Amino acid sequence: xxxxxxxxxxxxxxxxxxxxxxxxxxxxxxxxxxxxxxxxxxxxxxxxxxxxxxxxxxxxxxxxxxxxxxxxxxxxxxxxxxxxxxxxxxxxxxxxxxxxxxxxxxxxxxxxxxxxxxxxxxxxxxxxxxxxxxxxxxxxxxxxxxxxxxxxxxxxxxxxxxxxxxxxxxxxxxxxxxxxxxxxxxxxxxxxxxxxxxxxxxxxxxxxxxxxxxxxxxxxxxxxxxxxxxxxxxxxxxxxxxxxxxxxxxxxxxxxxxxxxxxxxxxxxxxxxxxxxxxxxxxxxxxxxxxxxxxxxxxxxxxxxxxxxxxxxxxxxxxxxxxxxxxxxxxxxxxxxxxxxxxxxxxxxxxxxxxxxxxxxxxxxxxxxxxxxxxxxxxxxxxxxxxxxxxxxxxxxxxxxxxxxxxxxxxxxxxxxxxxxxxxxxxxxxxxxxxxxxxxxxxxxxxxxxxxxxxxxxxxxxxxxxxxxxxxxxxxxxxxxxxxxxxxxxxxxxxxxxxxxxxxxxxxxxxxxxxxxxxxxxxxxxxxxxxxxxxxxxxxxxxxxxxxxxxxxxxxxxxxxxxxxxxxx
Numbered sequence: 159x160x161x162x163x164x165x166x167x168x169x170x171x172x173x174x175x176x177x178x179x180x181x182x183x184x185x186x187x188x189x190x191x192x193x194x195x196x197x198x199x200x201x202x203x204x205x206x207x208x209x210x211x212x213x214x215x216x217x218x219x220x221x222x223x224x225x226x227x228x229x230x231x232x233x234x235x236x237x238x239x240x241x242x243x244x245x246x247x248x249x250x251x252x253x254x255x256x257x258x259x260x261x262x263x264x265x266x267x268x269x270x271x272x273x274x275x276x277x278x279x280x281x282x283x284x285x286x287x288x289x290x291x292x293x294x295x296x297x298x299x300x301x302x303x304x305x306x307x308x309x310x311x312x313x314x315x316x317x318x319x320x321x322x323x324x325x326x327x328x329x330x331x332x333x334x335x336x337x338x339x340x341x342x343x344x345x346x347x348x349x350x351x352x353x354x355x356x357x358x359x360x361x362x363x364x365x366x367x368x369x370x371x372x373x374x375x376x377x378x379x380x381x382x383x384x385x386x387x388x389x390x391x392x393x394x395x396x397x398x399x400x401x402x403x404x405x406x407x408x409x410x411x412x413x414x415x416x417x418x419x420x421x422x423x424x425x426x427x428x429x430x431x432x433x434x435x436x437x438x439x440x441x442x443x444x445x446x447x448x449x450x451x452x453x454x455x456x457x458x459x460x461x462x463x464x465x466x467x468x469x470x471x472x473x474x475x476x477x478x479x480x481x482x483x484x485x486x487x488x489x490x491x492x493x494x495x496x497x498x499x500x501x502x503x504x505x506x507x508x509x510x511x512x513x514x515x516x517x518x519x520x521x522x523x524x525x526x527x528x529x530x531x532x533x534x535x536x537x538x539x540x541x542x543x544x545x546x547x548x549x550x551x552x553x554x555x556x557x558x559x560x561x562x563x564x565x566x567x568x569x570x571x572x573x574x575x576x577x578x579x580x581x582x583x584x585x586x587x588x589x590x591x592x593x594x595x596x597x598x599x600x601x602x603x604x605x606x607x608x609x610x611x612x613x614x615x616x617x618x619x620x621x622x623x624x625x626x627x628x629x630x631x632x633x634x635x636x637x638x639x640x641x642x643x644x645x646x647x648x649x650x651x652x653x654x655x656x657x658x659x660x661x662x663x664x665x666x667x668x669x670x671x672x673x674x675x676x677x678x679x680x681x682x683x684x685x686x687x688x689x690x691x692x693x694x695x696x697x698x699x700x701x702x703x704x705x706x707x708x709x710x711x712x713x714x715x716x717x718x719x720x721x722x723x724x725x726x727x
Contacts, residue, residue, distance in 0.1 A: 232477050558579070627663070
């Protein structure tokens, strides 16, 4: 190969590295170049999602205690930033029920909903959560968010869904401003509100069931706005959305808060980060599976974090990926990120010209939008199915559900309590690894001798297997098992450790292994090790614990060990 060829190859490699680096930080550079047919298809899907997110945004802003227009702001620049910097192509980013209720729950003890102080705190909460996501994605710590497992998320989601639904019943059933205890006192409920609320739920359910491609939510808003105007509902004292400011959002710089105030927001911000990214994960996995691509969780963390920061700087609240809207995006036929650009354009047009059209929409209709979405999250059968698989994890999920409801309005304690319970269960399992005495099954495999009532491999042999890593959590249990065997069977001459399941050894594990070897040698018992994997072997080798000796025998495979033990015994 000539020098020119070498230079050409080096240039190509450098160009590829530069391109990879650019694509990591600017994923939108890899977007497909659209043609006319693609743009028509993406426009149809984008408009469908936009007509769903506009009324949802207003409803979720009310749920978060924010000015109603900020819910539409949350579907504009955040969605644009997310699609530019995320790896998943067809996620619908904007306001969601769970993140909205977490905002309300976090700020209730600190300020009055809708006040300037509330908005400022919500923006700081949004900026903190966004900064956490960007940082976690930049240092490739996306794995950290897997600490919240499926049972905990299920329990929290269903508990939050119950609380959200209950919070919307006053608006839905026409007794806004009265507690449940005051229902039998005072004036009768607003029957128009009941009609709008329950009728809205029925329309949304029928639309989802029979015409899922139709933007039923926007159709509901349009129809009820016309009916409300026709009957002069607002003039009769009915609760309507009212006047919303027109125009695109301007830059919002929140007022400074004290260090103690920011400290109060750190835990809620982290939990919003956890919950919103788990919402993102549920949508992103479906999107990437259908596209046949590998999910880049760290890039999505960066994109979603930047979206939150954009939401905060426009005076809005935390955003996330909506599973329902992302599903609609896929169902509507979206193939690329261009669908989101059309959706953003429609939202921008609505902010510029359509805000007066929302004036007469009854607030009961917003409640019906929220309740219809949250009822879909309530799945009691999921607890039953989980109980059949794992009673411990089902108990953790139910405890998370109960704690979420009991800790209202500070419902983030529910997910935190569930997380601690799940981690405690995880540590308990690692502190109590499965260690069995093995015997030879008629099918030729090594199985639990006592469970299958198998004879020992040899009369004076203790053959065991530990299905865990040999680390600080499990090492003492292995040592204890061998000590018990030596105490109960004083005539033992051999101990065989079938070590294939052990794929890692830490310093504590190595120290305990050395202690076991010295103990057996002091009693004249030969230690046999079978199937030790290379990573574990390297650690023990570096510690000098596999030095050949008359009372140490190593075998590459279990078959080799069985053959040697049979010949010896």
